[in-house]
Each structure stands twice: as structure tokens, then as C-alpha cells.
Amino acid sequence: MSDTVKLLSLAVAVPEHVITQAEAAAASARLFAGRFADFRHLAGVFDNAGISKRHAARPLSWFDEPHGWPDRMNAYAEVAGSLFVEAATKALRRADLKAGDVDCVVTISSTGFTTPSLDAQLAGKMGFRPDIERVPVFGLGCAAGVSGFGIAVRQAKARAGKIVLFVTIELCTLAFRLDELTRPNIIATALFGDGAAACVLRNGGDGIAAVESTGEHLFPDTLDIMGWKIDDTGFGIVLAQSLPPFAERELGPALDGILARNGLSRRDIDRFVCHPGGTRVLAAMESALALSPGSLDHERSVLSDYGNMSSPTVLFVLERVIQAGLPDRAAMIAMGPGFSASCVTLRRTA
Template sequence: MAVPVIAGLGTAQPPAAAQNELWEGFFSRHFSGPTRALAERIFANSGVDRRQAAVNPLLEDVSDWPTERRMRRYQVEALPLGKEAVGRALTAAGLDAGDVGLFVVCSCTGYATPGLDILLARDLCMAPDTQRMFVGHMGCYAALPGLGAAGDFVTARGRPALLLCAELTSLHIQPASARMDTQQIVSHALFSDAAVAVVLVPGASPANALSTVGPVGGGWQVREVTSITDTSTADHMTWDVTDTGFRMGLSPKVPQVLSTHVRALVDDLLARHGASVAEVDGWAVHPGGPRILNVVERELALPPAALAASRGVLAEHGNCSSPTVLLILDRLLRAAVPPRRIVMLAFGPGLTLYAALLDRI
């Protein structure tokens, strides 16, 4: 039976801006009254130093745009970003677009039909029989169910699969208000834009996996993808479609819910593969914010350096929603000494916790 192996990974991001520039040049005027002082503290303590934006508020204020206009702009900006990420991933894997059997696209920040899956398949000359799957509105954890679906296809069909996560959170800045709630301030302080693509190929052993795949080295087996959802906390994280873009709802109770479930999720995953937390030398943990990383570090009893890649991505790229955990994975795989065993963790609406186990071949 074919085991899915990550054989190539490609990233693409729009131009960056420093967090302090975003605050001083836009958000300091976006918030007013008593909200302004609170917002300044949240921005300063976000753990973010710089972020990327396809629609930079320093150059173009979209906060009053209707949703229709934002969705038209999504297509304009997301298509070249996705094409760049996919092209890099395919090149790293040594494959052509025509080799792809399944193309999975994850995005919660824009919708249109035909969507990114169809337009990219057309522009990249994928085969007419390439199957497509669009994963929408799963939010920050979408990369891992996307990875699981792509991996299952590779195992069942013995053909390569391609996953793309593309998010343009910059399109969803909400209108200014003196009474804007804390949840919106946190959202505006954290979120960023990115696209990341991953190629999966069949490989039952190192002998029949791709031996040379660029920066990803010999490849990483996707051993398992698993999840748990606490539906009693479904109202803790929301992403509502409004007349002025999509509006984030983010309860301060989210870290508490994660602390209840994350240890058991990770222990059970590792136990099924005869491993323990101590045997994991690579952690890709979605940085929903500094508090999220602190909770995971505490509950898993990890040493301070274990989440350095996650904190580094938060600082340099912000929270890019679904591509973020893949940006962290890319960072780990490009290390001078890449990890042998990686656990990926991502969290989102549900509240849902997703985990994946990767082993280097």
C-alpha cells in the first residue's frame, strides 16, 4: 500500500509591512476613543513584527468596501499568489502539473465560481481528469484535513496529489468604530496573507519515494492525520459573512479549551505509532496568538526551544490562517538539521483541534 510522502513544498507571499508601520500609518487612526489605547497594547503584545498583505491598508483602505467588491479583488490577488506557490512546490517535487491526480484547495477568505481550483488547473495545464476538491470556511486548521484528504487519495490511487492553502485576510479589515470590540482588534493585530502548496507522492519506503526533491530533502511520510472537535464551544470562534467582508469572532476562552484537549490528542496520536512526546524533535504549532503557543508549550511540557519555529513564523508572517502551519513546516524542513519526527497542530472553529504526524524517510 502506498504511503503518502511530502515531496515538495512551495510558498508565496505578497509584500510585507512592519507591525509598527501598520499601527502608526493606519490602525492608530482606525481606532478611536478609549478603544485606541487598548488596540495599541494588543498590537504591541501580538508577537508579530511584520506581516504580508496583498491589499496593504497603508496604500489602500478597503475597510468600507462591500463584500462583492472584496470578492472580486480576491480573485485578482489570489490567482497569481496560488500559481507561484504551486509552481514552486511542483518544481521541488520534480513533477509537472499534468502529473497531479488530485488538487485540493483550502481558503476561507474568498469565494467565486469558477474558483481557484478550476482557474489554476486551467492556467497550469493540469490534466482534464485531475480531480479537484475545495475546502472552504474551515479556517486556520484547514491545511491538515486538506493534507489528510490528499494523503488518502495518494494511498488509494497511487498517484500524486497537490494541496494549496491560500488566504487573503487583508481583504477583511472591518470599518472603523470607536466601540469596536476586542475580538476585532485582536484579529486586526494578527492576521496576514500567504499561499503555500504541498505535493504528496506515493512511497511505501525510501527506496520508491522521490530521492531528490529540492529543499525538502528525501521527503516526509504522512503517518496519520487526526482531530477532535468540542462542539460545546462552537460559539468561541466564528467567521461571519457580512455586508462589509468577513468578520472574525474570537473568544478569550479559546486557550482554555485547547488546554483541555491538546495533551490527550497528541498522546493518543503518538501512542498509535509507538512514540511519545519526548521522541518528537519537530513541532509545527499554529500560532493563533502568543497565548495559544504558551498553552501548548505548557500542556505538552515542551522545552522553550521546541516552538521556536512557530514563534518565528508568527513574528515574521503573522497569522495567515490555513497556510500558517505549512509555513512553519517549511521552516522546519529547511533547517540545517531537519527533524526526524514532526507533529503538526492547528486549531479553528468548532472548536476543532487537528494533528498530523510526519516521519522523515
Template structure:
């Protein structure tokens, strides 16, 4: 979660409410913004790689409406109020050999230099104030090939090998930019657009809603998915999945 701070964090309450094991390992993560849906999976995957025979739950819980600034008439605040919505999602990961589900073939992060000003929050007397630069879509477009091609090449793949695009929508302009870039490669992000239309941008939870739509359709065995999200920093998070 990035849309508020609470101590103890939500996982402490879940341990009590669900009567989970008393030796469960907690790792609250904040300040990753919209990228955290994928980065959380990356952290969990690496934990499970180091601890065979374990399971992990990645939980994304966001309340962007709690950050709304009533007396802020800036375009950034107006746009964020229009596109962001509250949401929560969870994805379960396992390193048990008998458990079923998509396999994470690879993961990676890509960091943009000198772009910390593009997106985020700043503390003001009335709470968290949104920072949302209009240059974000252009910045993504200018780095797009560097984000996608080397990552796939490391896995002996190209975009033509990818069957499913599981993409965090951001907002309308970002969707339009990425749709054009993927469209030139013969791919579509229809599920991403539908999630944005139905629920808005729910920050870290959004890409997990998109993932759920693919999981519900039960992709064919062996099909590949590219999971992608962007967030403050500025950074891109990537996962290569095999269904």
C-alpha cells in the first residue's frame, strides 16, 4: 500500500483475523506506488526461491480516495481524483512442487534516471498531495524498447513469442501510448483497458485485477505472459510468466 500509513500494517490484522501461524514472516512494503503489484511478486518469488516448500501471499490494498485534497485545484489533483479508485487484491505464490499455477520464468526492474519528479506524493499539512507529471506517457514511450526487448532477449524470447500482455493501465494517456506501441507489434491490451474502465487506477492492486482476468480464462499450457507495471522512481517492473 502507498496511499496511507498505518502501524501496525494490515498484515498484522490479517494474522489475527485469520488465525494464521504465529511464525509467519511479515514484510510490509510501501512507497513503490503503482509498480508494487509486480514488485511485490518479485520479492515473494525471491523469498520462495531461497525457501523451498513455502508459500507467500502478496496483498495489495489501496485507498487513493483517502488522499484527495479538497482545496487543491491543481490539474494533478483533479486528474488523480478522476482516474484513481480504491481496490484490494491478493496473489498466492508457492515453491511447493505439487502446487498448480503459472510459473515465473524471470523477473526484472528497470530504473529511469533523473525522473523522481514524475510521479508520487508529497507531504502537506492536509495529508498526501499527488504528483503526476504530464510527461509520464512520453517518458514511458522513449524507454519502451529498452524495457521490453533486452528483458525478453535474456530469456531467448521476442515480443512475438508473448501470448498475453498483463499491463498496469495507469491512466487514459498512458494506455493510449502503450496500446499504440504494442499495437505496432501486433499485440493488444484489451483487458488492461477494461479494468481501467470498470475500476479506475487502483495503484498496486490494478495489475492483479488484470492478471485475474487472464487466470479466469485459463490460458493454454505453455502460453507466455508479460506482466508489466510502472511506478514512482521512475521505474518499470517486469515478469515473464508461463501458464
């Protein structure tokens, strides 16, 4: 297995500001109840989301005022840059490597952007080599913790010994909108948080786990399930009520196809490591995967502690699974805009 891509390390990071679910509920009631007649029917989502707190790029008071693109993207550049450095530095240190050892950096984010990209802006601060390959990716949403990991794996496979740094950063709270009097916007304020994760991958050698397979499935005619609408104010959430039943109905067959293309089946998987999109989505995934209710315990724990951070969230779950003891074979799964499903299988190496 000398030519197999290994996961060497994993690290996570979150912004300093913490918003409890009670604080989020109270702020949303103050900001929306008097202007949105359906708010009282939706307020229960704060109690039912399975979230106790989340971290945010800005303090709660920042969201009391309207913000446009400049405010949002300035905040994104500042906080995303800080989280990139923190998560990447921790991951490299845990792999006993330096930034100068990195041959390629894959950076994932769908909640903001900078040009030049974050990896270029931070190259000097990190200490990347001038010949580093940069792969910034936008638009994969919640699936990107797994699909982006797969992109990084394929980069690592390019040559023996290649070191790839994978960084995924999402500042979902910067998309909260005062002007959007809609069900999806209220749900977003109850569900989403901010965070980042970084992994170090190498083609060959030792590591925490060997990457056995990667795969994706794009569902036809599903563009309206999840995504962004973009206007003068910023991003606006697109989130269909049909997502949980869709996941329950469609995830199993899609996953079976991905695994079969890699010579595997669900029976071969000892532990599914899932992106916790929300409590209803987790229940739908347990049903789709024929798991006992409550089986996705680390997923619910991460959701409670951090909310849905979009793409990094599944790596927060993987970190807890590794700490608890990685099984012989695990499968990371996430769904996101497209609508798509992604899967990566990992084999324990020690």
C-alpha cells in the first residue's frame, strides 16, 4: 500500500464569538416576529434543531444591522484567513510537517470569496513554497467536506510522496439576512454556524488511515433543493422542505452505486461518518442507511456543539470518530447543492 494516499492528520478551528441557541432564538424573535407573520409558526425550529450553541464570525450584535457585500466579504476575508492559518498550522504540526513541505493546497469554501484566493493571500504568512499548486474550489456547499477531500486525494495520487493540504472554511452566519422574510432564512438562523477544518494527505508512507475510494452522485433535476440566490445584499439561502424525505428516499441507492463502482457494499462499512445537516436530515440518513435511530451519535454531538457549519462539519465528526477509535473501514458521506452526494471510504492503518 506504499502508493495509497494516507490521511496524516486532521485539525479544526472555530471563530471566537459564541452564540447560544437561546440567544439566537431571542434575537430572531426581536428582529423578525413583528415583520413576519409566519415567524411564530417557525420559532419552534430553534428548540428542535438539536443545537445548543454555535460559533460566529461576528458577535450577535453585528446581525442587528443590515449589511451589504462589502461588509460581508470584508468580514469573510478577515475571519476565513485567520481560520485557514489556525486549522492548517495545527494540521501540519500534528503531521510533523512544515508549510514548506506542502506540494499542493486545496481550499474549499462556498460562503465567501476573495481574489486573489485565500491560499495566495496567505502563502507568505504560512510559508508555502513558490512552486506550490493551488486549487481553490467554490460552490460545492455542504457536500464539500467529502467531495473536496476527494479532490485533495486525487491531487495526492499524482506522484509518490506528494503532500497535499486540504482546508475547508465556511462562514455561514455572514449570509444571515434581515431583509429575507422567508421560511428558509429563519431556518438558517436556527441552524448554521461557522468553522474550518484542515487535513494533511500524502501519497505513501504511514498515516491515521488509508483512503480506499472516492465517489460522487449528481441527482438530475434537483437544482432547487439547496443553494444560494445572489442579489445586491449578498447570498440568500435556497433550502427546500423536501430535503429530508428526498435524502431518505434517494441516498441509499446513490450510495450503493458509489460503493459498487469501488467494489464495495454497505455491508463492508463498519461506521458511516455523516455530515449532520440537521436533526431531521440525520434521522432520514439513519433510515436510508438502515441504521438504528440514534446511531449517528458523534454527528448529533457535533451538531449540538457547533451547528451546521456546512462543509467542515463532517470533518469535525471524523475527528471525534478517530478519537473514539477508527473502525476497520469507515465511509464519510455528505450531501449538498447540485443536488449531490459524496462518499469517501477510509481504512484504518494501525
